[in-house]
Amino acid sequence: MTKKTSFGGKLYTGLVFLFLYAPIAVLILFSFNSGKSTAVFEGFSLHWYEELFRDAATFTAFKNSLIIAVVSSIISTIMGTAAATAIFGYKNKLVKTSVMTVTNIPMMNPEIVTGIAMMLLFVFIGGLFGKTGTLGFATLTIAHVTFELPYVILNVLPKLKQTDAHLSEAAQDLGCTPFQAFYKVVLPAIMPGIISGLMMAFTLSIDDFIISYFVSGTSSQTLPIRIFSMTKRRVTPDMYALSTLIFLAILILLVVSNVISSRGDKKNTKKGGGK
Amino acid sequence: MKKKSSLMTHIAGSPYIIWAVLFIIVPLCMVAYYAFTDKSGNFTFDNMLSIGKYTDTIILSIWLGLLATVISLVVAYPLAMIMAAKGPEKQSRMTMLIMLPMWMNFLLRTYSWMTILEDNGLLTTGLNYIVDCLNTLPNVSLDPVHLINTRGAVVLGMVYNFLPYMILPIYTVMLKADRSLVEAAQDLGGNKLDVFRNVTIPLSVPGIVSGFTMVFVPSVSTFFISQKLGGTGTTLIGDIIETQFQTANNFNLGASLSFVLMILIFICLAVMNKFSDDDGGVVI
Numbered sequence: 001m002t003k004k005t006s007f008g009g010k011l012y013t014g015l016v017f018l019f020l021y022a023p024i025a026v027l028i029l030f031s032f033n034s035g036k037s038t039a040v041f042e043g044f045s046l047h048w049y050e051e052l053f054r055d056a057a058t059f060t061a062f063k064n065s066l067i068i069a070v071v072s073s074i075i076s077t078i079m080g081t082a083a084a085t086a087i088f089g090y091k092n093k094l095v096k097t098s099v100m101t102v103t104n105i106p107m108m109n110p111e112i113v114t115g116i117a118m119m120l121l122f123v124f125i126g127g128l129f130g131k132t133g134t135l136g137f138a139t140l141t142i143a144h145v146t147f148e149l150p151y152v153i154l155n156v157l158p159k160l161k162q163t164d165a166h167l168s169e170a171a172q173d174l175g176c177t178p179f180q181a182f183y184k185v186v187l188p189a190i191m192p193g194i195i196s197g198l199m200m201a202f203t204l205s206i207d208d209f210i211i212s213y214f215v216s217g218t219s220s221q222t223l224p225i226r227i228f229s230m231t232k233r234r235v236t237p238d239m240y241a242l243s244t245l246i247f248l249a250i251l252i253l254l255v256v257s258n259v260i261s262s263r264g265d266k267k268n269t270k271k272g273g274g275k
Numbered sequence: 276m277k278k279k280s281s282l283m284t285h286i287a288g289s290p291y292i293i294w295a296v297l298f299i300i301v302p303l304c305m306v307a308y309y310a311f312t313d314k315s316g317n318f319t320f321d322n323m324l325s326i327g328k329y330t331d332t333i334i335l336s337i338w339l340g341l342l343a344t345v346i347s348l349v350v351a352y353p354l355a356m357i358m359a360a361k362g363p364e365k366q367s368r369m370t371m372l373i374m375l376p377m378w379m380n381f382l383l384r385t386y387s388w389m390t391i392l393e394d395n396g397l398l399t400t401g402l403n404y405i406v407d408c409l410n411t412l413p414n415v416s417l418d419p420v421h422l423i424n425t426r427g428a429v430v431l432g433m434v435y436n437f438l439p440y441m442i443l444p445i446y447t448v449m450l451k452a453d454r455s456l457v458e459a460a461q462d463l464g465g466n467k468l469d470v471f472r473n474v475t476i477p478l479s480v481p482g483i484v485s486g487f488t489m490v491f492v493p494s495v496s497t498f499f500i501s502q503k504l505g506g507t508g509t510t511l512i513g514d515i516i517e518t519q520f521q522t523a524n525n526f527n528l529g530a531s532l533s534f535v536l537m538i539l540i541f542i543c544l545a546v547m548n549k550f551s552d553d554d555g556g557v558v559i
Contacts, residue, residue, distance in 0.1 A: 009357045016354050020376050023387035039390045079291050086288025091281060102295050108544060110496030112513055113533045116520055117302035120309055146298040178283045209382060214520060227382045235386055243383050250378045254371055
């Protein structure tokens with residue numbers, strides 16, 4: 001079935017990947033630059049990696065990013081999973097479609113609009129109480145939970161649809177309460193969707209710049225915001241060193257998860273065959 | 276039994292519904308509120324009327340966004356076809372390779388493009404070397420290449436950052452499409468071009484539509500790409516909104532611009548959805 005890709009096709013694929021990876025290659029190359037420039041390569045050195053580990057502000061920003069990503073992705077996963085089961089369970093068509101429409105808004109809206117909309121809300125509420133510094137960790141977390149929720153819901157919903165509804169009924173007939181039936185039967189079945197939703201929420205949170213930029217205060221810089229403030233002046237190669245390290249970490253994670261999931265697939269097909 | 280499960284459903288759903296009302300719907304109402312009031316909170320149309328000054332910016336944003344989206348589509352479509360024709364192992368590897376750059380911070384990737392396109396950057400230096408060589412030929416006199424701070428650089432930045440969002444939906448749709456339809460069309464005597472035009476493209480329209488919106492929306496509303504690659508000459512609507520909120524402190528004007536941007540994008544999405552509901556061939 002699989003066709004061999006023609007030479008032209010291979011060349012084309014290669015060119016597109018060259019385009020996608022060129023700036024990353026440049027970035028990695030200049031993280032080893034001995035000079036301060038990000039345009040002229042002067043010589044190999046690990047100087048900027050040392051510099052990176054001495055940079056306390058970047059470290060704090062990275063820590064903030066991690067804390068917000070962990071907290072917000074856990075909150076959005078729990079709330080989103082509950083919401084998905086509810087959306088799946090609603091008997092009223094109107095309720096169902098209106099909840100789904102609202103869920104789609106943060107994904108359809110430009111991020112800048114989502115960002116300023118939340119900023120306006122926080123500033124307005126702060127104004128009502130006569131406070132000025134409302135923007136900070138709490139507002140960042142609220143904003144992150146909000147834009148992660150649709151992704152969690154959209155990851156969990158398809159799994160719910162695939163799950164056999166009779167299983168939960170059977171569990172209840174056998175004496176489970178509805179909550180037990182959910183916990184013991186439905187939850188394990190939708191677990192893959194929950195986990196991919198959680199992972200997506202986490203990566204979206206770590207990577208988010210635009211929304212965070214509008215709802216963060218001075219005390220709650222995340223890594224992307226710190227990078228942004230550096231790009232206003234001149235980016236030093238220690239940022240490149242940091243992103244090289246992140247790139248390597250993600251590459252390793254992806255390869256590992258790819259190996260695991262391809263093994264899991266093989267197992268599943270075996271199980272399916274045994275039925 | 277049914278009543279009980281529906282009670283559970285309501286308990287499970289209510290936190291999200293409350294959250295969505297508070298942090299999705301109310302903020303959008305705040306945008307509308309700020310758009311139609313002045314600094315002291317009185318109702319006014321002034322902000323909306325002053326948007327007229329930015330008509331050129333809005334048109335430029337839409338134009339560059341459209342250009343980037345169309346280029347992304349042209350680049351992504353063949354790649355998606357190539358990918359969909361490969362074996363599953365290679366497919367998952369290529370999907371991974373396409374998604375990997377998206378995990379790098381987009382600010383740094385854009386910044387990296389800036390250094391490549393700069394006048395002493397890698398690409399410009401290379402191209403100017405070629406220009407110099409050509410200029411030694413008789414009757415040839417080319418100007419040195421200048422890439423940074425042009426509209427072309429901004430479009431390149433948009434295509435670069437959002438291309439994966441075009442490739443992946445088209446590829447996914449192609450993968451799901453029934454390949455026997457293509458074979459049937461070939462068996463019925465369609466030549467390659469006919470099959471491509473009448474079978475492959477219509478089948479992939481849902482992917483094109485979602486790719487189109489996923490590239491167009493962030494392109495139109497970007498502000499970082501235009502600041503870094505476009506310099507001062509290419510101000511987009513996103514730049515103006517950002518300035519109102521971060522430096523000029525004119526929330527009301529910023530809100531009204533956002534309001535207009537949001538309406539424009541929802542109109543575009545509605546039009547796109549209309550296309551995908553139709554037969555499909557209309558898009559081309």
